[in-house]
Every structure is written in C-alpha cells, then in structure tokens.
Amino acid sequence: MIVEDESSIRNRLAAMIPWEEHGIDIVALCENGMEALRMIERTKPDIVILDIRMPEMDGLSLARAIRRLDRRMKMIILSGYGDFEYARDAMESGVLKYLIKPASNDEILHAVLEGKTLLRKEMEEQHSHEALKLKWLEHLPRLQDMFFNNWITGAYSDWEIERRSKELMIRLEGKRLFSLVIMETDPLLEGEERFSDLDSALLQFSLRSIAGETITENQGGLFQDLNGSTVVLFQSAENETEGDFQLRVHFSATKVLSTFKECLKVTASAGISRVIAEKRNIPEIYHQAKAAILKRVIYGHDIAIPFNEEQQPGETVQAASITGNNLEIGIEVGDPVKSAAAIDELLENSIEKATSVDEVQVHVLYLFHTLLRIIHNKNWSIREVVGEDFHYFQHSLSLQSKEQIRICMHRIVRRMTSYALKRNQSGGHKMIQEILNLIEQEIGQELNLYGIADRFFVNKSYLSRLFKHEVGESFSQYVLKRKMIRAKRLLLEGAQVQNAAQQVGYTNVGFFSKVFHKYWGILPSEMKPS
Structure with a gap:
C-alpha cells in the first residue's frame, strides 16, 4: 500500500518501479491516513509506504495506528523532512525504514524487498516444525475428544481405530481388555448454597479434572461426551486377569467420586460397563455405562453402579393408578x-x-x-x-x-x-381488576367476553361467573353501563352526538341513539351541555 497526498509522487511510485518482477503487488493507493486505515481493513497489506505530512492524519499517527492493528506489518517512511525527531518517532512507532525525499526508485525498491525478506523469515519461524507441533499439541485434547465421540457412536472400523488412535497419540495396546465408565455430577440437593444449577458446567469440568488427576495407570482415554459427561475408557495391564481388571476399574471410579465429594462437598455418580476384549465393541459398552448410571434413580446418589441386565425382552412396565x-x-x-x-x-x-x-x-x-x-x-x-x-x-x-x-x-x-x-x-380480584382497567382503556372499541377470555387465557364460562361474582353484574351489563356513562359525560361536555358515539365504540349513530335512549330515557341530541 502506498499512502501519499501528492498524486504525482503516488502515481510515480506505483507505475515506475517494477514491483511485479520482484513478486510485489500494489493493493491500494491512498491520499491520506484516514483513507489508508479504511483500506487496510479491506486489503490487509504486508508493507506500507507512507508520507509524514498528510491532511486529516499525519504519517506518524498512521504508523502508530497500524502498529496497534498489526505488529507484523512493515512500514517505510518516505518524507521530505530529515529532522532527527521525526526519524526517532518513526522508529519508536515500529517503522522499518526512514527514507528522505527525493529517494530514488532503487532505494525505495530495496527497502520494500528488505521488508519482504524480513516478513518471509518471520513467517517461516512462525510456521516452523516446532511451532506447528506446539499448535498441534494445543489442539490435541479437542481432537482426541472428537475421536472418542466418533468411536462410541460406531463411526470407525477396526483399521480406522488403529490408525487414528496412533495419529492422535492415544495408546491402545493390542490384546487387552476394555471397560468404560461414565461419570456425572448428581443433582444439587435443596438447600445447597455454594452452588446452583447454573454451575453445572463448572462442576462437570471439576469432575473431569479430578478424574484426569486420579486415573493414570493403563488408562485408555478420558474425554467428554456430547452430553457433557466425563467418560473414561480403561484398558487392562499386561497379564492382568479379567477379575483384577474389573476390580481396578471399580476402585478407580469410586476413588474419583470420593475425591470429588471431599473437594467440592457435592456428589457425583458413575455407571460402569462390562469388560470386553474387542475394540469394535466400545459403542456397546458405552451404552451399558449409560444404562448403569441411569439406575441412580433407584439406588440414590454418590454411587458407582455396574451394568447388569435388568429387564428381559417383552417385559412391560405397569404404572400404578394415580388419581390424585x-x-x-x-x-x-x-x-x-x-x-x-x-x-x-x-x-x-x-x-x-x-x-x-x-x-x-x-x-x-x-x-x-x-x-x-x-x-x-x-x-x-x-x-x-x-x-x-x-x-x-x-x-x-x-x-x-x-x-x-x-x-x-x-x-x-x-x-x-x-x-x-x-x-x-x-377471590380472583386481581384478574378482574385488570379486566376493569382494560375496559376503561378500550371503551372506544368493541368489547366482548370471548375476546377478553382469550386474552387472559381462561375459558368464557369461568370468566363470566367470576366477573359476576366479583362485580355484581354480568360483563355485558357492566360494559354497557360504562359506555353510556362515558357517552353522557362527553355530551354534557359539548361533544357532538356522532363524536360521542365514536368515542364509545358505536359506528352507527342511529343505533347508538336507540341504545342511549333506552338506557337513559332521553335522546342524546336532547342532552344539553352543562
């Protein structure tokens, strides 16, 4: 990007220097600092050539703004002022080169190529093998979680399990036994003051952390499933019998629950699957562990529950008759x-x-x-x-x-x-009071019991009885009374009959006059302003 307020210099720099021969593209030409800032957001230049004296924003202010936006961007000052203070301020603002006008095209090209070389070196360092490895390790836990979640849903064949586990640095030994444990925090008891339901994610994170610190020996993997539960895949040690392995899994799960309770003074439970010998059956034991932890509804909280077939196919559940x-x-x-x-x-x-x-x-x-x-x-x-x-x-x-x-x-x-x-x-007075207020507010509209009942989410029959009980007259009688009282007052205040009729919700003046006469015994036209 070239930022120069003099168009002749700006155009010469863009046209007279063989940028393309050196792999340089001009992405923007700007005549002041404010325009440059807007274009930087759009074009993302690597190198900026800028003048010192420009309208709206001077070059040093622009340099400081660019420095805040992107510290990697290289800046070259091209100015007619050789004052040392300008140069010092420019260097403090992160400027790579300070060139005095009239600098030759070769000088400018050389400065830009120097910036290009420096940029390439920084990028190579940033994307070096060690840097990439650090980034890989940083993202590895998330990638491992994704692997395990795909595995427990049956997404992988045997060869994919072997290959992907090695790629993600997950140790899965050859002929070993496997068991899976699901751990979840228990619902908080009534009266719990230190934590609330809003802390469930925090508590589940704490449970996973404690599990990671407690279970280390021959652990196949620890991850969080899509429900937020902590899942531990155990694998047996070499020459470990099925019985010994099963006991170790149970003791390890119990140890995690005990530590969690001791540290946070709240409880968690675990569901433990059966032991298998084939990796392809991991999805099956995941569902076993899920079924096991559901049994805390029977056995209570703070417990590690092993999976056990409880219901045979075809067996049904009958609910007791609940009349209430x-x-x-x-x-x-x-x-x-x-x-x-x-x-x-x-x-x-x-x-x-x-x-x-x-x-x-x-x-x-x-x-x-x-x-x-x-x-x-x-x-x-x-x-x-x-x-x-x-x-x-x-x-x-x-x-x-x-x-x-x-x-x-x-x-x-x-x-x-x-x-x-x-x-x-x-006596239901609150709702009736709201309805009475509503009638006063909407006296100039058509009001009926059906519409009011719908607005208050009650049925018409119930509202009709409640209204009469509270007010002492039916809804229609009350609305008519309020309309006629309002109309009489308007007429006494000097309103025309047609205007009074409209203000109480009557579009037909003749019909309004009949209703008014029937109610008051006098025609509205006979009402005299007081």
Whole structure:
C-alpha cells in the first residue's frame, strides 16, 4: 500500500518501479491516513509506504495506528523532512525504514524487498516444525475428544481405530481388555448454597479434572461426551486377569467420586460397563455405562453402579393408578398439610415401589400428568403457578433419583397450594381488576367476553361467573353501563352526538341513539351541555 497526498509522487511510485518482477503487488493507493486505515481493513497489506505530512492524519499517527492493528506489518517512511525527531518517532512507532525525499526508485525498491525478506523469515519461524507441533499439541485434547465421540457412536472400523488412535497419540495396546465408565455430577440437593444449577458446567469440568488427576495407570482415554459427561475408557495391564481388571476399574471410579465429594462437598455418580476384549465393541459398552448410571434413580446418589441386565425382552412396565383426588382437594382448599400428605401417598404407591428405571420414569410421567390436570382444571397459568419448576414439566425425565423426585414434587405441590390459597383469599380480584382497567382503556372499541377470555387465557364460562361474582353484574351489563356513562359525560361536555358515539365504540349513530335512549330515557341530541 502506498499512502501519499501528492498524486504525482503516488502515481510515480506505483507505475515506475517494477514491483511485479520482484513478486510485489500494489493493493491500494491512498491520499491520506484516514483513507489508508479504511483500506487496510479491506486489503490487509504486508508493507506500507507512507508520507509524514498528510491532511486529516499525519504519517506518524498512521504508523502508530497500524502498529496497534498489526505488529507484523512493515512500514517505510518516505518524507521530505530529515529532522532527527521525526526519524526517532518513526522508529519508536515500529517503522522499518526512514527514507528522505527525493529517494530514488532503487532505494525505495530495496527497502520494500528488505521488508519482504524480513516478513518471509518471520513467517517461516512462525510456521516452523516446532511451532506447528506446539499448535498441534494445543489442539490435541479437542481432537482426541472428537475421536472418542466418533468411536462410541460406531463411526470407525477396526483399521480406522488403529490408525487414528496412533495419529492422535492415544495408546491402545493390542490384546487387552476394555471397560468404560461414565461419570456425572448428581443433582444439587435443596438447600445447597455454594452452588446452583447454573454451575453445572463448572462442576462437570471439576469432575473431569479430578478424574484426569486420579486415573493414570493403563488408562485408555478420558474425554467428554456430547452430553457433557466425563467418560473414561480403561484398558487392562499386561497379564492382568479379567477379575483384577474389573476390580481396578471399580476402585478407580469410586476413588474419583470420593475425591470429588471431599473437594467440592457435592456428589457425583458413575455407571460402569462390562469388560470386553474387542475394540469394535466400545459403542456397546458405552451404552451399558449409560444404562448403569441411569439406575441412580433407584439406588440414590454418590454411587458407582455396574451394568447388569435388568429387564428381559417383552417385559412391560405397569404404572400404578394415580388419581390424585385427595391431592386436588388439598390444593383447592389451600391446605398445605393435606396436600403434602396426599403427594406422599402418591409417591409411596408409585415411585417408592418401583424397581427399575423404566418403571420410575413411567410413574414420574403420570405424576406430572396429574399435576397438569389439576392446573388445567383450575384454568391457571402453569408458568405463573410453578415458576422455575416449569422446567421439569418439559423435562420430567431429567430427575435422577427418588429423593430428587420427592423433593421436586413436594416443592411444586407447595407452590400450587400457596397459589390456590392466595386466590381463595383474593377471590380472583386481581384478574378482574385488570379486566376493569382494560375496559376503561378500550371503551372506544368493541368489547366482548370471548375476546377478553382469550386474552387472559381462561375459558368464557369461568370468566363470566367470576366477573359476576366479583362485580355484581354480568360483563355485558357492566360494559354497557360504562359506555353510556362515558357517552353522557362527553355530551354534557359539548361533544357532538356522532363524536360521542365514536368515542364509545358505536359506528352507527342511529343505533347508538336507540341504545342511549333506552338506557337513559332521553335522546342524546336532547342532552344539553352543562
């Protein structure tokens, strides 16, 4: 890039020096510093020739700005001023050469070629074998994670596993046994103050770090799967029996969980696969470990669970009958003791008696269905009632232990009971007050019960009864009264009949006059301004 405010010099530099013969391209010609900065962003030059004295931004200011943008860019000052201070300031700004006008074409070309040589040397150093190796090692953990995640999904054949593992510096011995462990942090207990659900990624990272520090001997690989779980692939030592290998895997997993609990005062659990001898079966034992860790919903938290076939093909899970009548009554009357006892009874007859993961999950779905039915029957807003627990209505199977299910159910039932109690005490007045305010604001529009019910997400029959109970008259009677009172006031203030009709929502003046006469016993035209 050439930056020179005198067009004759700028054009001479571009046209009279044989740049192309030396592998140099002119990417831009600029007449001032501001234009140069804009073009630098677009053209990304390697070398900039610039004048000192230019309008808008002088050459030294431009040099300092370029230095901040890209320290590798080489700058050559071409100026008619030989003052030492200019030269010193230029060198401090990272300028490679300071040439005094009128510098010859050869001098300028020589300076540019010197910059080119220096750039090539810096690039060669940057992309040297050692530098590339350092970058490779920097990205290696991520590449290894990608390899393992592809492997557990069955994406590789045997020869690909061998080749890619060697490329990524993963030691997989020949004839060895393998077992896989999945580790996950347990759900935080109610009352936990040091961590929240927002810290789940931090806790999972801590678990992986502790696993990496604890498990070192004959480790096949440690990685994070696409669910964020910590996964450890163990391989047996030479001449290690299957029994000894299995025990070592169990003890290692337990050691990680114990260390995690000791350091962070929260718990984690692990699922442990069976032992296999073929690398191609790694996807199978990954699914075994996933199935094993799901069983913490049965056995609780802070546990390493080995995989064991629990259900034979064709075996089905039956959910206990969950009616929730006592629960609905307890919530409706706002009795926290009665509703708590009712949810305990439902939990005892379903979740507590479950003996398999599938059975627990079916019962959880039924329980949430019961709570949803109660909320729907009351015409309540589910988000307003349950607050942050709305997440579990969308992801009920994320509850990972009987204790977590019990705590969650009790918390939701307490919220529902408290909500019902507040509504019983207020008689639904808050919503009715909002509707009354809405009528006043929109008195000039057509208002009907169907539209209002839709806007407040309740059914028409319920709103009709509630409105009459709270206000003492039907919705249509109240709206008519408010319109006629507003119209009478407008007419008394001097409004024309047509204008008054429009302001209370009547487009047909004749019909408005009939309604007004029927309500007040006098025609609107007979109203005299006060």
